[in-house]
Amino acid sequence: MSTYVKNNLNSIWNQTLTxxxxxxxxxxxTFNAFIVNSTLYDIIDDLAIILVPSVIxxxxxxxxxxxxxxxxxxxxxxxxxxQCEVRLxxxxxxxxxxxxxxxxxxxxxxxxxxxxxFDNFIVxxxxxxxxxxxxxxxxxxxxxxxxxxxFGNSGLGKTHLLHAIGNYVKQNQPDKKVLYIYSEDxxxxxxxxxxxxxxEEVKEAxxxxxxxxxxxxxxxxxxxxxxxxxxxxxxxxISNDKQVIITxxxxxxxxxxxxxxxxxxxxxxxSVGIDSPEFETAYAILxxxxxxxxxxxxxxxxxxxxxxxxFSADVRSLEGALNNLIFKAILFNPEIIDLKFAVxxxxxxxxxxxxxxxxxxxRIKKAVCEFYGLTRQQIxxxxxxxxISNARHIAIYLCRKHMDLPFSKIGAEFGGRDHSTIMSSYxxxxxxxxxxxxxxxxxxxIESKLGIS
Ligand SMILES: Nc1ncnc2c1ncn2[C@@H]1O[C@H](COP(=O)(O)OP(=O)(O)OP(=O)(O)O)[C@@H](O)[C@H]1O
Numbered sequence: 001m002s003t004y005v006k007n008n009l010n011s012i013w014n015q016t017l018t019x020x021x022x023x024x025x026x027x028x029x030t031f032n033a034f035i036v037n038s039t040l041y042d043i044i045d046d047l048a049i050i051l052v053p054s055v056i057x058x059x060x061x062x063x064x065x066x067x068x069x070x071x072x073x074x075x076x077x078x079x080x081x082x083q084c085e086v087r088l089x090x091x092x093x094x095x096x097x098x099x100x101x102x103x104x105x106x107x108x109x110x111x112x113x114x115x116x117x118f119d120n121f122i123v124x125x126x127x128x129x130x131x132x133x134x135x136x137x138x139x140x141x142x143x144x145x146x147x148x149x150x151f152g153n154s155g156l157g158k159t160h161l162l163h164a165i166g167n168y169v170k171q172n173q174p175d176k177k178v179l180y181i182y183s184e185d186x187x188x189x190x191x192x193x194x195x196x197x198x199x200e201e202v203k204e205a206x207x208x209x210x211x212x213x214x215x216x217x218x219x220x221x222x223x224x225x226x227x228x229x230x231x232x233x234x235x236x237x238i239s240n241d242k243q244v245i246i247t248x249x250x251x252x253x254x255x256x257x258x259x260x261x262x263x264x265x266x267x268x269x270x271s272v273g274i275d276s277p278e279f280e281t282a283y284a285i286l287x288x289x290x291x292x293x294x295x296x297x298x299x300x301x302x303x304x305x306x307x308x309x310x311f312s313a314d315v316r317s318l319e320g321a322l323n324n325l326i327f328k329a330i331l332f333n334p335e336i337i338d339l340k341f342a343v344x345x346x347x348x349x350x351x352x353x354x355x356x357x358x359x360x361x362x363r364i365k366k367a368v369c370e371f372y373g374l375t376r377q378q379i380x381x382x383x384x385x386x387x388i389s390n391a392r393h394i395a396i397y398l399c400r401k402h403m404d405l406p407f408s409k410i411g412a413e414f415g416g417r418d419h420s421t422i423m424s425s426y427x428x429x430x431x432x433x434x435x436x437x438x439x440x441x442x443x444x445x446i447e448s449k450l451g452i453s
Pocket of ligand 1 (some may be wrong): 116119120122127152153154155156159160161216235247285288315316319326426
């Protein structure tokens with residue numbers, strides 16, 4: 001393999017030609033017709049490859065007197081004994097044209113943010129399942145849940161969990177390759193690499209990762225070509241037991257503009273939701289965010305309670321409210337940050353509260369699960385265990401009775417069941433409530449817990 005760059009080769013050859021010319025070994029007509037128009041194409045160890053323009057030039061150059069003299073002068077320049085091989089320029093050009101274009105190296109940008117870790121992620125009821133599933137994927141890739149699909153409204157910690165997985169893997173399994181990519185960046189990468197003709201290299205680089213962490217997948221909607229590429233990459237990764245973790249603002253079954261075959265693949269792993277933080281979690285998050293800043297601003301406990309209650313819809317609003325409070329505290333420098341000060345700061349901010357007062361399928365499932373000590377996965381599952389299917393029937397009954405949702409929509413919320421299964425569940429529960437006091441009482445208690453009795 002040559003270690004010479006083009007400039008070096010030119011300089012070596014110019015020096016050699018100068019020595020030849022100065023030696024007067026060839027008359028000037030011979031030198032100009034057969035020697036000066038040659039070039040040094042490459043040097044591999046002690047072999048120099050010389051290019052000449054025509055067959056006649058080659059014949060002359062290869063004559064014993066000529067070749068041995070050129071070798072001698074080149075050896076002087078190189079300060080080592082050199083051999084020369086003469087080739088026709090057109091042969092080299094043809095050989096080069098048949099070579100496949102050299103592969104361009106693609107380096108996927110590392111966009112993992114160190115600041116999001118499992119250590120600074122506060123776990124509460126609203127995110128316990130997604131946290132546990134994320135941690136288990138970080139510890140044992142591709143084994144249990146593949147893909148892991150985390151869904152929930154904006155600002156509830158999905159991105160934080162993705163980065164936390166990546167950072168955990170980087171720290172504990174440094175030999176594993178992790179790629180965190182935001183869906184829109186994936187589209188840009190695909191579009192640009194199609195333009196640059198590096199798409200094959202990009203695909204290969206993605207297929208080589210051990211963890212693909214893809215954020216906000218709903219943004220792939222409408223991007224047909226990118227979806228196609230993603231679908232193929234996704235299949236390869238999953239079939240090679242590489243861990244794929246996806247986030248979205250909605251459940252996979254409700255993704256619009258994403259091909260059904262992709263959606264059904266997403267549903268084949270584990271889908272876990274993140275809810276708005278309940279009071280205790282919201283409070284703990286605020287405390288965590290204040291860690292190390294208490295010197296700077298001393299915030300009274302009741303102020304944190306006030307913010308946790310008032311801005312509990314999502315964690316981003318909580319953080320925003322806390323930052324606003326701190327900013328105002330630095331600006332006005334009150335003696336103490338008490339409730340009076342906080343009320344003044346937020347008097348013009350509408351509260352961003354947890355939608356707990358609005359009835360939703362999620363709230364109904366949550367209330368039923370709490371009543372029977374089950375998880376949401378269990379009531380959405382295919383399990384026919386009596387206790388689970390009974391709880392499922394009640395949740396379905398309440399969704400229909402109080403939200404008047406179409407059976408098919410309820411089916412989508414309960415593990416993709418069809419219209420007639422949900423209808424039969426609803427009928428069964430309606431009958432059971434009439435015939436069985438225990439069931440009627442249980443349903444009554446859940447309804448009153450939800451404030452809808
Ligand atoms: N449980 C938690 N503990 C600590 N911080 C949290 C928690 N949940 C969310 N956060 C913080 O809230 C902010 C918003 O979270 P994140 O960006 O992960 O939300 P998201 O669900 O991905 O939102 P989007 O769908 O808009 O991308 C981040 O600063 C994150 O660190």
